[in-house]
Amino acid sequence: MPWCVRKCPYCDFNSHAAPEDLPADAYIRALVADLEQDLPLVWGRSVGSIYFGGGTPSLFSAEQIGVFLSAVRARLDLRPDIEITLEANPGTIESDSFSAYAEAGINRVSLGVQSFDDDVLKRIGRIHGQHEIQHSLQSLKTAGISNFNIDLMYALPGQSPAQSRHDIELAIDANPAHISFYQLTIEANTAFAAQPPQLPVDDVAWDMQQAGLERLEAAAYGQYEISAFARSDMQSRHNINYWRYGDFLAVGAGAHGKVSLPAEGQVQRYVKHRHPKRYLRALDNGDWLAEKRLLSSEERVFEFFLNQLRLKDGVYIDDFSARTGLPWEMVESRVQQAVDKGLLVMGHKRVIPTGLGWRFVNDIQQMFLP
Numbered sequence: 001m002p003w004c005v006r007k008c009p010y011c012d013f014n015s016h017a018a019p020e021d022l023p024a025d026a027y028i029r030a031l032v033a034d035l036e037q038d039l040p041l042v043w044g045r046s047v048g049s050i051y052f053g054g055g056t057p058s059l060f061s062a063e064q065i066g067v068f069l070s071a072v073r074a075r076l077d078l079r080p081d082i083e084i085t086l087e088a089n090p091g092t093i094e095s096d097s098f099s100a101y102a103e104a105g106i107n108r109v110s111l112g113v114q115s116f117d118d119d120v121l122k123r124i125g126r127i128h129g130q131h132e133i134q135h136s137l138q139s140l141k142t143a144g145i146s147n148f149n150i151d152l153m154y155a156l157p158g159q160s161p162a163q164s165r166h167d168i169e170l171a172i173d174a175n176p177a178h179i180s181f182y183q184l185t186i187e188a189n190t191a192f193a194a195q196p197p198q199l200p201v202d203d204v205a206w207d208m209q210q211a212g213l214e215r216l217e218a219a220a221y222g223q224y225e226i227s228a229f230a231r232s233d234m235q236s237r238h239n240i241n242y243w244r245y246g247d248f249l250a251v252g253a254g255a256h257g258k259v260s261l262p263a264e265g266q267v268q269r270y271v272k273h274r275h276p277k278r279y280l281r282a283l284d285n286g287d288w289l290a291e292k293r294l295l296s297s298e299e300r301v302f303e304f305f306l307n308q309l310r311l312k313d314g315v316y317i318d319d320f321s322a323r324t325g326l327p328w329e330m331v332e333s334r335v336q337q338a339v340d341k342g343l344l345v346m347g348h349k350r351v352i353p354t355g356l357g358w359r360f361v362n363d364i365q366q367m368f369l370p
């Protein structure tokens with residue numbers, strides 16, 4: 001869902017400032033038509049999760065989200081315990097919206113809080129403040145959605161370690177099932193890249209990270225991925241599927257998909273047209289795809305390790321052949337090198353990062369570069 005109220009200065013996602021007359025109904029029609037032409041990629045398979053991301057999906061009404069979900073239900077086999085997440089930003093939710101979204105089928109929400117401090121939020125160009133955050137949290141409570149995530153950033157412009165710690169306390173007080181805690185990075189082609197703000201120096205950012213990790217662990221939010229923390233059994237199933245190098249369909253402007261083709265022993269990646277106007281034109285001409293290609297064996301190896309090594313549980317050996325179509329022997333010597341360097345240890349059917357390996361995950365990932 002590629003629109004936001006306005007573009008945040010640090011954002012490099014495919015998000016566009018929403019026009020006053022958002023073509024929401026046409027966009028939902030486009031999503032359904034787009035999904036239709038992807039169906040042959042997954043005949044006979046069932047769906048474990050759906051994720052409305054963006055952009056700001058909560059700019060769409062619960063009714064519009066419901067129309068799309070009904071169309072999905074009519075076309076695909078959804079597992080009974082399916083996880084259906086809506087990304088939402090405080091300041092874009094009507095007073096009773098989360099109840100309406102829950103009625104439409106949403107059973108998990110990811111809330112883009114980023115910070116609880118009004119000044120810090122202003123400095124990163126967010127449209128919301130404390131008041132809107134509390135409003136959204138109250139709305140989640142009223143809707144009975146306890147399975148929600150709070151997105152929280154640290155090392156923000158002008159943020160002190162005390163402010164970062166305070167943000168974490170307020171996030172924990174809200175009792176979410178999941179917290180994503182990650183450092184602001186300045187990406188190319190953003191307003192912040194053109195005019196960089198003053199950020200906390202590296203040592204201070206490191207201290208913020210360490211303090212955050214310790215506090216989250218103490219509050220029973222177990223780290224299961226580089227930036228993801230969850231109460232037991234409340235990990236994001238959708239994201240775990242990405243990180244386990246599972247398959248996913250891509251529906252929507254700029255969406256990226258990845259599907260394995262077991263009969264051919266191949267993995268296909270594809271991308272839909274990025275700009276919403278270009279994407280919507282496909283309603284008339286049926287041309288949704290911006291790019292489609294098969295991955296080479298070395299690309300599959302790298303992508304597999306890049307993703308699986310993000311998880312603290314490590315790399316599942318049985319997944320390797322199932323997800324890449326390649327024999328484990330192809331990577332055995334590289335795995336052994338990482339073991340010899342003390343970065344990985346062999347476990348039962350998996351290879352696990354050591355404490356040292358977890359701190360230098362990038363170095364292990366690089367060992368699997370094509």
Ligand code: SF4
Nearest residue numbers: 004007008011015055
């Ligand atoms: S709300 Fe999120 S997706 Fe939208 S511009 Fe800001 S950071 Fe990007």
